[in-house]
Amino acid sequence: MKFLIIIPAHNEQDHLSFTLNSLLQQCFRDFKVVVVNDGSTDKTSEVIKKYTDVDSRFETIDLEKSAHQPGSKVVNAFKNGLKTQNIDNFEVICKFDADIILNDNYLSEIEKAFTNNPKYGLVGGLLYIEKDGNWIYEGNSNKHHVRGPMKAYRKECFLDIGGLRETLGWDNIDSILLKNLGWEEVVLPELQVKLIKVKGADYTMKSADYYGRYFYFLGLNRFLTYVAAAKEVMKLKSPSFLFQIISSYEKCRSQNLELKISKDEKKVINEQRWNMFKKKWFKI
Template identity: 70%
Template structure:
């Protein structure tokens, strides 16, 4: 299987080389990497050049800095990189971050897993962060969800869902749409990917405004958005947190901000969330 890897990068001079070095060390060699330099003002371009000058598997695309809403910026850069490639020449399409270190068998294991399981549409490893000198599981999501920095899509599944959406919540929308199309999302727990930019536990803390926007752009109806807001408020042990989240959500609704999903896709997402709610909370 041949891999196409797209890596958006903005001001990553201190991290990017670790990511690209880990790709060069891969036991599986048949891949192409496109680093999208998204308007960096530091030495990111110079770091990229060290790889593109010496290794034909590495290319770069230079963009002016993206001025898109949070959550969509990285997808915009990803799409710009994808547009430069002949997708038909590849079997696996990867969206990787520019601040991760992959184990040497990452691509080999991903490829073997896709070959063995033709119904797998999205595969990835687990993220680990440095804490008190040790690398520990990030814990920012359940262990069955492939996180945004390490996405590997089977090309057929990627094309069937019409790619990833340029919006906040894209890295959950993709999994829901793939599931609806009959594809499976699978995490390989023994593949430990190091997230090098983040240290400590504060990484998982998000402001209330973020959650309100997230639930809106995910396409959740008011009932499901309020339930999700309640869950986050319980986790933060703050009633005011709940009201701040729904305030942000309602603000987005009142402004009628554009959704990057179709009405049919929105129905799919709400149906999946409702089924999950019934299983987890209502025991139905």
């Protein structure tokens, strides 16, 4: 299998070299990397050049500066990188972040998983962050979900789901849609991916606003949104946070903001979430 790896990078001069070095050290060698320099104002372009100058597997494109919004910006950068390549030449499409460090066997284990299991559509490892000098499991998602910084899709699965959506919640939308189409999402826990920079530090939206918008753009109906909001509030023990999330969600509804999913896909997402809710709370 040949891998196409697309890495959106915005002002990642301090992190990107760790990611690219970890790719250089992979024991699996059949890949191409496209680093999308997404309006960087630091020395990201100079970091990229050190790799494109010496290894033909590394390429880059430059985009104009755009506002940093969760989800849409990074997927837009990814899509621009994808346009530069003929995906017919690849079997695996990857979206990696510019601030991760991969085990040297990461790609070889992903390739082995896809080769041995034809129904695997999305494969990845687990995210780890540094705390007090130790690398610990990040814990922001369940251990059966491949997180956004290290997505690896079988090309057929990627095409089946219509690629990635330029919206908040894209990295959950893909998971729901591929499962509905008969593909499997698989996490290989032995592959520990080090996340250098904690996500969300450079987002401008407040947390409550983020959750409200996230639930809206994911396509959740009112009931499931209120349930999901209550779940987040239980973590923080802040009733006011619940009303802030709901307010953000209802504001999106009143403005009828455009969704990047079809009506049928929205139905699939709500059915999947409803089934999860019944299974957890009613054991149905």
